Amino acid sequence: MFLITCPFCGEREESEFSYGHEAHIARPENPEKLSDAEWADYLFMRKNTKGVHLERWVHTAGCRRWFNAARNTHTNEILAIYKMGEQPPKEIKAMIEKGKTS
Amino acid sequence: MVDAYRLRSPLAHLGLEARAHEDSELSGTGVVMREIPYRGLINIRGDVKDKNFVDAVQKAVKLSPPVDPNTVSGKPTTTRIMWLGPDEWLVITKPEGAERAMNALWKNLKVDGLHASVTDSTHARTCIEISGPRAREVLQKGCALDLHPSKFAPGQCAQTIVSKVGVMLIHTATARNGDPTYELYALRSFSTYLWTWLEDASQEFGLKVG
Numbered sequence: 001m002f003l004i005t006c007p008f009c010g011e012r013e014e015s016e017f018s019y020g021h022e023a024h025i026a027r028p029e030n031p032e033k034l035s036d037a038e039w040a041d042y043l044f045m046r047k048n049t050k051g052v053h054l055e056r057w058v059h060t061a062g063c064r065r066w067f068n069a070a071r072n073t074h075t076n077e078i079l080a081i082y083k084m085g086e087q088p089p090k091e092i093k094a095m096i097e098k099g100k101t102s
Numbered sequence: 103m104v105d106a107y108r109l110r111s112p113l114a115h116l117g118l119e120a121r122a123h124e125d126s127e128l129s130g131t132g133v134v135m136r137e138i139p140y141r142g143l144i145n146i147r148g149d150v151k152d153k154n155f156v157d158a159v160q161k162a163v164k165l166s167p168p169v170d171p172n173t174v175s176g177k178p179t180t181t182r183i184m185w186l187g188p189d190e191w192l193v194i195t196k197p198e199g200a201e202r203a204m205n206a207l208w209k210n211l212k213v214d215g216l217h218a219s220v221t222d223s224t225h226a227r228t229c230i231e232i233s234g235p236r237a238r239e240v241l242q243k244g245c246a247l248d249l250h251p252s253k254f255a256p257g258q259c260a261q262t263i264v265s266k267v268g269v270m271l272i273h274t275a276t277a278r279n280g281d282p283t284y285e286l287y288a289l290r291s292f293s294t295y296l297w298t299w300l301e302d303a304s305q306e307f308g309l310k311v312g
Contacts, residue, residue, distance in 0.1 A: 001246060008188050009171055009260070013246030016263060061268050062261045063187035 005081050006059045007067050020056030022046050023068045050074055052096050054088055111139035112228045112290035113297055118311050125310035132236035132307025135300060138229040142200025143287065144193040144207060145186070148218035155211070155218055159183075162206035167191045174259045178274045178285075184259050192223075192270065200224050227270070228293045232300060233283035236307035241271075241284060243303045249284075251276065265299045267292045 002014040028034055028042055047053070053073045058066045070080040070092045080092050087093075094100075118137055128134050148155035150169055160166050168175040168185045176182035181199060184192040195203045204222050211218045232240065238249050244265030248254065251273075259272040270287040277283070288296045301309060 012262070015246065061263050063190070065187055 002076070004057065004069070004078060006062060006065070007081055007083050008065055009059060009062045012059065012062060016059060016061035018058050018060045020058055020066065023054045023056045051099065052079060052092065054092075054096075056084075109140060111137060112293040113137045113139070113230075116294070116297065121311040125312070128310050128312055131234060131310045133232060133234040133240055133304040133309045134237075134312040135230060135232045135297070135304065135309060136312040137293075137297070138231055138285070140197035140200075141224070141229055142193070142195030142197065142203055143223045143227055144195070144200070144204055145190065145221040145223050146193060146207060146211070146218065147190045148211070148216070149189060152216070154213065154216050158210040158213065158216065158218070159207070162210040163193055163195075163203055172258050172260050174257055174272055184270065184272065186261060186270075226289060227287045228290050230286045230288065230293065230297060230300065231274075231283065231312075232286065233277075233281060233312075234307075235279075235281045236304070237282055237284060240300060240303045240307065244299065245271075247271075249273070251282065256282075264288075264296065265303075267296045267299075269296070 003011045004014055004017050005011050006017075025042070028038070031039060034042070050073055052070055054068060054070050056066055057069050058064065066084050068082050068084065068086065068088070069078055070088055071078050079095070080089050082088060122136065146159065146167070148159075150156060150167055156166055163181050163183070165176045165181060165183050167183050168191070171185055171188075174182050174184045180196070181203065182194045184194060186192055193203055193207065200222075204220070207220045211220055241264060242249055245262060247260055247262045254260070254273050256273050256276050259270065261268070261270050263269070264271070264286060267288050272285045272287075274283045274285055286296065
């Protein structure tokens with residue numbers, strides 16, 4: 001069983017959640033001023049990280065709220081959970097900068 | 103709201119009343135199930151930090167929305183408020199109290215400057231009650247949530263999955279001998295599947311319809 005801690009409901013089984021892909025991708029302020037390449041970069045290009053990945057999840061079968069998670073894509077270990085609009089914890093940022101995975 | 107004379111419960115075609123009549127002696131069985139249809143289910147949303155919102159709900163249904171996650175306020179015999187999310191609750195009333203509660207909530211929350219919503223979802227779901235000494239084991243066959251009373255005590259609730267069906271689950275009470283009673287609120291189109299699944303899962307423990 002793979003448990004994910006919803007920041008609102010607490011620990012729940014993975015099957016209650018849906019994956020929302022990479023987090024912290026801001027929609028460009030003025031899409032009409034972007035070149036096709038820049039727009040395509042915003043729409044399609046993702047990091048495809050092996051290691052610590054910042055991503056969005058939604059508690060579909062529970063409270064239906066979105067939140068962010070830092071997950072190691074190699075081991076599937078969830079390292080941190082933080083709410084929408086928040087930045088990842090400092091230690092997670094440091095891990096990503098140093099290329100550490102746990 | 104549907105006119106009372108046109109109401110038909112989602113499980114009416116299963117003939118549960120007739121079966122309940124046959125199974126009149128309920129003691130000594132592992133699991134007892136019944137449908138409790140037509141309960142008022144009103145979804146409310148608002149900011150629990152806003153005193154005006156809490157006061158308005160309190161005035162309308164004489165209960166405050168619970169702040170603690172996964173909890174229910176109020177008594178099962180009257181009106182209850184179930185926590186659904188950080189800004190979302192479900193008001194559960196007796197069938198005859200649904201319309202009055204809806205009107206009272208609508209009236210009290212429709213105030214200038216108060217950001218809130220009230221949605222009647224009474225006919226969206228039906229309630230299946232499951233009780234008896236083996237009720238927890240039956241649910242646990244299809245539910246990943248830990249339902250042990252130390253983790254899921256009376257008065258606690260969860261929106262979760264039971265055998266692939268999304269349900270609102272409430273642990274309503276524990277009898278003196280420790281037997282639990284749970285309520286499952288499932289969408290009406292899923293209710294036949296859920297009932298028959300629960301019935302199948304209960305067979306080994308002995309099931310009676312209450």
